[in-house]
Amino acid sequence: MTRLRHVTKPQWLRRGRLLHVIVACGVLVVVGTTALRAQVTFDRILRGDTDKQDWLTYSGSPTGQRHSPLTQITPDNVKNLELQWVFQVRSLEKFEATPLVVDGVMYTVQAPNDVIALDAATGRVFWVYPYIPSPLSRLCCGRVNRGLAILENTLYMATIDGHLLAIDAKTGGLVWNVTVSGARAEAGYSFTTAPLIVKDKVIIGTAGGEYGIRGFLAAFDAKTGREAWRFHTIAGPGEKGTETWAGESWKIGGGSIWVTGTYDRDLNLTYWGIGNPGPDWNGDVRAGDNLYSDSVVALDVDTGQLKWHFQFTPHDVYDYDSVQVPVLADISWQDSMRKVMLFANRNGLFYVLDRTTGQFLLGKPFTKVTWNSGLDDKGRPQNMVPLTEDGVLVYPGVQGATNWYSPSFSPRTGLFYVPTWVNTYSTFTKRPVEYKEGQRYTGALPAMPIRLLTPGPAINRRRPEEGSGAIQAIDPKTGVKKWEYAMSDVVDAGVLTTASDVVFSGGREGYVFALDARTGTMLWKANVGGPASNGPMTYAVGGRQYVAFAAGNAMFVYALKQ
């Protein structure tokens, strides 16, 4: 800005010759453009759906659609994709972060909490901001991080030891580091989600649902890190819903948040999926529906006030976190346009809700479901299967029919794309459980025939009846599956769609691939040698479209051959 002011001084024009004026104007344009493009305004984030260059928030836009307007890569030419660069991380943790790309610079996180800036066209590293989290951190499922947020020139990262950091996107230097109130790492509070930027606020939620936390979502002033509001995901005394918790079970009731929510600018609401109640697999101590666990909540983004909620799995005893991305779409519903939310839940049902009111519109299984006998007209599950001390076999299994990995909605095809664990099951057994701070507060670990995700090579010797994976395309108007791309092994990767009708995803068996968004036909695949583990994203640099996947302990970036 100093140079900008300097070159605009009037004496420059009075003293200089025409050439000087031309040079000065050139400098003005270059400097001015750089300064201007470096500003990631919230308005720019809001326009993510039409941004043909950058990827500015976790799901690409605040709608959560993970749909890109880029069209250079098409169903016809996607077979010509060529590996451009690979970024190998130092960490052996799972690589679950979705990167951001701003003006040719990619920002991502090396688990657990190192921030890295790379050249998005070549993968060369500009800088690394190292962060060593407290060894007292308690993580149920790996020391992972799912990404960053950016506003203006500042990156935001929430850490596994309860901090929120602001980092200069140019230099990699720390701007501020706040300890989030109450997020004690030793008690199981952690942050693994990518923050969501709405207006001038940074919104994050706490993980730790397996440690007897009391979950919350909190908004922070982006400039100062000062907390603006907080919403408790577990209703306490004086709050609506407190009657759904027996005794003082709300104090350690879980309700974690570990996947980024969404935002509707017209309604001024932000939507977040809430995790399981605790203890996970024994609900005896928490009689009641346990609000707002396993729910989606709609909050006024300025105040954090609850506008509505919808609970998918009341009094959950299966660990069916509802943290999936609440995808916002405007679709024709019974002959008129309607603002809806599309939600493929870990509990095996696909839901359509009215996102203005929370009204239940549709709920249908998208894989084998045995934990209930159906939904009533309000969407409440009926005849839920209780756990016993002898164990009960339930579909879907403890990892769910889908999980944290992102779905996608294409406004072009009108279809909703869901990474799915097909016909997987677990045996759930009720065992006594006692709360001790910092220890798992879960009950008996359910058993399943499928191993949890690890970054190494996947070995699959299962029989077909022991479960498999798929990318499914669902028509939101009916809940009917339009097509399915079946995989031998399960899937831990998100789905990306593009305006050229290409679906990108990957599977545990080590392929990343492209499908035809209208038919599910396999168009391209590459064996990258490790389980695909994040949500694919796409961006452009210099007019060239790139697609990035994380798999194993590396990120693989492709573009069309030149």
Place this chain on the structure above:
Amino acid sequence: MPMRISVLTLVALTLAAPVWAQGHGYMPADIENGGLLYQANCTACHGPDGDGVPGINLGNGKFRRGTSDDEIAKIILGGVPGTAMPPNSFSESQAGTIVAYLRSLATSPAGGPTIPGDTRRGRTLFEGKGRCVSCHSVAGIGGRTGPSLTEIGSSRRAGDLQRALLDPSADIRSDSRQVRAVMRDGATITGRLLNQDTYTLQLMDSSGRLRLLDKATLKEITILKESPMPSYKDTLDAQELADVVAYLRSLRGRP
């Protein structure tokens, strides 16, 4: 005759094992996963029966420093300061499967021969009458269609070994599964299933060749539920069974 009764009793106990596993929430695959981790990481000190460290017996379900699954998992992860028990880098879920395996040790029939076996006689039976070496190798000598047994004594308990000898199909570990692939021209390939994905199948065929088959060229893939290993229920008497088990227990990967 008394020996025959003993063998039949053990068969009954073997058949009961999976029922227990499901009844208490740990499915066989869960226990198996934990068992593989245990065998790879813990047996060097604790031994396959969990009694390798003096004063500690993980195999009887009694733990000095914890009772709940979570407490035991925490010890597995964090170690015991001031002792030889180190912290480990398992995920908590992995630690949970190890707990499941240890629980199964305590409740599944420890079994094993009730009479002492002779290692030398067992080796003779293994290489002779039993014809075990036609499929299994020890120290690189023998067949390859079955798993190598060079280190089997480090990872499997006497009861496990005896059950496998008597009823090989009762509990086929996933690393011992056999697969039959039928080509479009009707040709059949049978072998040990090594891995698979959506497009390919990896196996070791009956000649010991590592093969990758394109699923598009196959018209049928079947993972077999019967083990190709014969039962030794009628082939070996109780003493011979004890001898073979003793020999297998002596195989610890060292000359």
